[in-house]
Amino acid sequence: MILLDRVTKTYGKSPSPSLDRISLHVEPKEFVIVVGQSGAGKTTLLKLLTREERPTSGKIIIGGIDYDKLKDKDIPLLRRKIGVVFQDFKLLPNKTVFENVAFALEIVGMGNKEIRHTVPKVLDIVNLKGKERNMPMELSGGERQRVAIARAIVRQPRILIADEPTGNLDPKHAWDVIKVLEKINRYGTTVLLTTHNVEIVNKLKRRVVTIQNGKIVSDKAGGSYTLGNTDHRKA
């Protein structure tokens, strides 16, 4: 489903690459957790997957699409196939909660009736019933995060990328979010999750990929947080 072959990304004239010859293969329906300290290259990795950035060298193939052959006009089509929960939510400030989630469906041309039917269901999944008409400004950090998740999953993408989706949540809500991700994964979506949260990593018992200084230092099935006690950035 996701294939990276010796991918290197160097920003501008920076002397050291943010990602250094990364190779990663994710099977369909897999649930992969990417861990690593801030600046390790996690976000760069996700930006490469959404084609927000282009690799300096190396090959990326997602869902059969070779990024080298991807034309600019086809990038929107690619992004519609991938659901992304951004670290900073990236909600549209001038749209209500409902409209933010509906937007993901509007751009693929779904009818109003279907949108009115689908969006409340997804908002229900992320526990945001009754907040449909609120603006993002009026929500707490955790609520915004859940809107972002709702927007990412509403299209039922084949791949879901979640960048620190539990970063702003208390443990209870964090687990709610993780449960949503697991549920989507069970329905057949490939999930790529980045997190700092040791507890979540250890409890999930999924494949864990650790990135350090732009390199994959470990890749273990059913793994745990291998950076261990040196990193205290808990949720």
Next chain:
Amino acid sequence: MRRKIRTFWRIVHTGIVNFIRNATLAIAAMAVMVITLTIVLFSLITNATFANTIQQITDKIDVSVFLQDSVTEAQGKALTSELQKLPNVKSVSYLSKQQALNSYIQQNANNPDLVAAATESGNPIPATIRVKPKDLNKIQDIKDFLSRKDIAAMQTTGSPSYSGDRKKAIDNITHATNILREIGVVAIIIFALVSALIIFNTIQMAIFNRRDELTIMRLLGASTWYIRGPFVVESAVYGFLSAIISVLIVNSAFVASSQALQASSLGLLDINFASQYFGQHFWLLLGFQLLIGIVIGSLSAVIATRRYLKFKTK
């Protein structure tokens, strides 16, 4: 097809909703657009008014051909109809000796000495042909015709009368009106260009303020026009409303000035004519304003959104 129509309405709807939700920004942008559009409208009307004033001045200019007393009325009328055939001649009128005298008396009615001098010594005023040229710049044609030997022979010395002091005056007026016309056209072009730039800048600022939205929509996989469309609609709405407001401002300015000012003109600016011109061309001017407002507004949005919609190439 149905999907395209649905998408189109979504774009329009979103644009209008955004316009309402961004009320403060919209008002700021529109204030700038209203001012610039009002200036353009004023310069259009002023230019038309000046053109009218110039026309009135040039209409008063004619070339007087003074005929020898020996020339018969029939000969004089024949010359008149020949003059009429010249391409640059707008109108010709023939005044017999008596008519010319009457006209002279009328012109100098408040100068009894001159009138007495003219009437007491028989009629010294020659029969006169008055030629009004179409274009003062091409008056040379008429001059050439009148200096033909046979025709020159029919005229008194000092005829035709543009060749003396009046020639100088006509030249000056021609020169001045030409410059005024040019200034008018150049002024309108400059105002229109400056307005376009100001409007573009305003919309660029408004979009700059919301560039995050554009990049977010991009990341979610929205197509270029689905992102850009609402901004174009929103800017078109700015342009539409600003055009209407600018026309209303000018309209109320005329209403107020016609009530407050006793004078019908301010120097060269003939307010009566300006007001009349505005009234007669109301729909045309409104249409023009709407066109500039909407076209420049939406075009600015297209250009201003471009940079935020680009994909990284490196």
